[in-house]
Amino acid sequence: MAANRTCNTSTALLVIDMQNDFLLEDSAIRLDGGLAIVPNVIKAVEDARRRGFVVVWVVREYDPLGRDVELFRRPFYANGNLKPTSKGSKGAEMVDGLVIKPEDYKVVKTRFSAFFDTNLQSFLQGAEIDNLVVVGIQTPNCIRQTVFDAVALDYKSVTVIVDATAAATPDVHAANIYDMKNVGVAAPTLEEWCASSN
Amino acid sequence: MAANRTCNTSTALLVIDMQNDFLLEDSAIRLDGGLAIVPNVIKAVEDARRRGFVVVWVVREYDPLGRDVELFRRPFYANGNLKPTSKGSKGAEMVDGLVIKPEDYKVVKTRFSAFFDTNLQSFLQGAEIDNLVVVGIQTPNCIRQTVFDAVALDYKSVTVIVDATAAATPDVHAANIYDMKNVGVAAPTLEEWCASSN
Numbered sequence: 001m002a003a004n005r006t007c008n009t010s011t012a013l014l015v016i017d018m019q020n021d022f023l024l025e026d027s028a029i030r031l032d033g034g035l036a037i038v039p040n041v042i043k044a045v046e047d048a049r050r051r052g053f054v055v056v057w058v059v060r061e062y063d064p065l066g067r068d069v070e071l072f073r074r075p076f077y078a079n080g081n082l083k084p085t086s087k088g089s090k091g092a093e094m095v096d097g098l099v100i101k102p103e104d105y106k107v108v109k110t111r112f113s114a115f116f117d118t119n120l121q122s123f124l125q126g127a128e129i130d131n132l133v134v135v136g137i138q139t140p141n142c143i144r145q146t147v148f149d150a151v152a153l154d155y156k157s158v159t160v161i162v163d164a165t166a167a168a169t170p171d172v173h174a175a176n177i178y179d180m181k182n183v184g185v186a187a188p189t190l191e192e193w194c195a196s197s198n
Numbered sequence: 199m200a201a202n203r204t205c206n207t208s209t210a211l212l213v214i215d216m217q218n219d220f221l222l223e224d225s226a227i228r229l230d231g232g233l234a235i236v237p238n239v240i241k242a243v244e245d246a247r248r249r250g251f252v253v254v255w256v257v258r259e260y261d262p263l264g265r266d267v268e269l270f271r272r273p274f275y276a277n278g279n280l281k282p283t284s285k286g287s288k289g290a291e292m293v294d295g296l297v298i299k300p301e302d303y304k305v306v307k308t309r310f311s312a313f314f315d316t317n318l319q320s321f322l323q324g325a326e327i328d329n330l331v332v333v334g335i336q337t338p339n340c341i342r343q344t345v346f347d348a349v350a351l352d353y354k355s356v357t358v359i360v361d362a363t364a365a366a367t368p369d370v371h372a373a374n375i376y377d378m379k380n381v382g383v384a385a386p387t388l389e390e391w392c393a394s395s396n
Contacts, residue, residue, distance in 0.1 A: 063303060068321045105261060110317050119308050119315035123266045 012129045013048035014114060015041060016058045016136030016143060018098050021084040021091035023137075029076070029084050033166045033173075034137050035095075040164040040190045042097050044135045047194050054127060055104040057094070058114040058136070058146070061087040068110045113145035121153060130156040133193070135164035139176045151183050159186040161193050210327045211246035212312060213239060214256045214334030214341060216296050219282040219289035221335075227274070227282050231364045231371075232335050233293075238362040238388045240295050242333045245392050252325060253302040255292070256312040256334070256344070259285040266308045311343035319351060328354040331391070333362035337374045349381050357384040359391050 018041055021027045023034045048055055062069050064086045066077025076082045085092040100106060107120050114120050124132075132150050134143055143165050150158045160180055167173035177187050188196065216239055219225045221232045246253055260267050262284045264275025274280045283290040298304060305318050312318050322330075330348050332341055341363050348356045358378055365371035375385050386394065 065301070067303065067325055068317060071324070103263070105265065110320065117315075117317035117320050119266060122308065122315050126269070127265055 009052055009054070009127075010129055011048075011051070011131040011133060012054040012056050012124060012127070013044065013133045013135065014056050014058055014146065015045060015098070016114060016134065016146060017060060017138070018057075018095050018136050019059055019085055019091065020093055020095055021089075023095045027084070027091065028082055031138050031166065032168050033170075037135075037137070037164055037166045038095055038097055040161070041135050043190055044133075044161055044164045044193070045098065048133070053133070054129065055101070056114075056120070056123075057100050057104060057106045058120070058142075059092065059094075059106065059108055060085045060110065061092050061108045062110060063087065064089075070111060109142075112142050113149045114142070115146065115149040115153070131159070132157070133159040133161065135161050137166050139165050139167040139173045144176050144180065147180050147185055148183070151185065157186065158184070159188065159193065161190050162187045163189050207250055207252070207325075208327060209246075209249070209329040209331060210252040210254050210322060210325070211242065211331045211333065212254050212256055212344065213243060213296070214312060214332065214344060215258060215336070216255075216293050216334050217257055217283055217289065218291055218293055219287075221293045225282070225289065226280060229336050229364060230366050231368075235333075235335070235362055235364045236293055236295055238359070239333050241388060242331075242359055242362045242391070243296065246331070251331070252327065253299070254312075254318070254321075255298050255302060255304045256318070256340075257290065257292075257304065257306055258283045258308065259290050259306045260308060261285065262287075268309060307340075309343075310340050311347045312340070313344065313347040313351070329357070330355070331357045331359065333359050335364050337363050337365040337371045342374050342378060345378050345383055346381070349383065355384065356382070357386065357391065359388050360385045361387050 021029060022031055024030060045055055062085055066074055069077055076084055107118050109118050111117055132155050134147055147158055147160055162177055181187050219227060220229055222228060243253055260283055264272055267275055274282055305316050307316050309315055330353050332345055345356055345358060360375055379385050
């Protein structure tokens with residue numbers, strides 16, 4: 001990787017839902033295969049920093065009483081036991097190896113798309129971001145909804161790093177990557193992306 | 199006030215921007231007249247709790263680097279000195295006398311309306327809230343934008359407590375209350391509101 005890469009401030013890397021409760025093996029709501037992509041997400045963040053991209057951490061953080069949770073997820077809160085990614089809990093923190101730095105930006109969402117009910121679009125517009133690169137979990141839900149919204153919002157380029165995103169099964173992952181490519185989304189591997197200029 | 203008031207869970211009290219930096223006398227961006235309404239806002243919160251209303255604290259909390267601040271406010275961040283209501287700062291905390299309880303809900307906004315770029319509407323819809331009562335500052339900006347959005351969103355009733363809201367001058371306050379009443383908003387005094395059934 002060239003050391004003298006030019007700073008590109010028109011691109012942001014969105015890192016989605018890489019939180020303990022979605023990843024750790026002892027979590028009842030872990031995503032199978034999620035932990036396997038952590039090393040690639042770490043590399044994507046490192047490479048984004050080297051290129052001067054803004055790193056945006058998109059996370060779920062819920063009301064401990066569950067009042068802002070999607071209806072289909074509310075049973076996890078009703079029994080008073082699990083409360084995944086409750087605001088302030090260990091489960092809501094980033095998984096080991098991923099660290100939010102002061103120059104990064106954090107967006108809390110309570111629905112699938114990172115653009116839904118958040119200030120992400122205002123932030124990106126204010127920072128004159130035209131290009132988005134997306135990593136994290138999981139492909140059919142938060143990744144895809146965010147990506148489709150980004151396409152609808154006319155970002156010049158939307159990139160999903162295919163081996164820094166994951167679904168419950170490889171088939172679901174592949175089917176969703178296929179659909180996203182069909183709406184103009186780039187889906188390089190991490191290696192291809194790191195070798196690219198953007 | 200009747201002690202046996204019925205619990206009304208279809209109403210929420212929105213308390214807007216009652217933060218140190220907007221209120222305290224030594225703050226460069228204080229709202230003149232803001233501090234004077236603090237006792238009435240405290241009483242409104244107490245009365246809302248007695249009635250079983252959800253209390254929603256709407257606050258501004260900005261990126262310390264100022265990247266999510268409205269353009270017109272960015273000079274306050276550019277010089278590196280003021281950074282009003284920066285996330286995590288003392289200035290972003292609620293003014294003395296107002297305390298967020300665990301059963302309350304907190305919404306962070308970066309623009310005028312509490313509905314803009316936030317999950318407030320999702321939260322209120324999920325909680326089956328039909329009626330909104332608004333207190334805080336300041337009348338022409340955050341209060342009015344929130345109220346007009348609430349009217350546009352077809353809340354059954356929208357109430358602004360006229361002496362628990364404030365603007366830079368009494369004239370500006372009155373002119374905005376006048377406009378809001380003209381779109382069907384109720385504007386009782388705190389005493390009238392406390393004596394009412396809703």
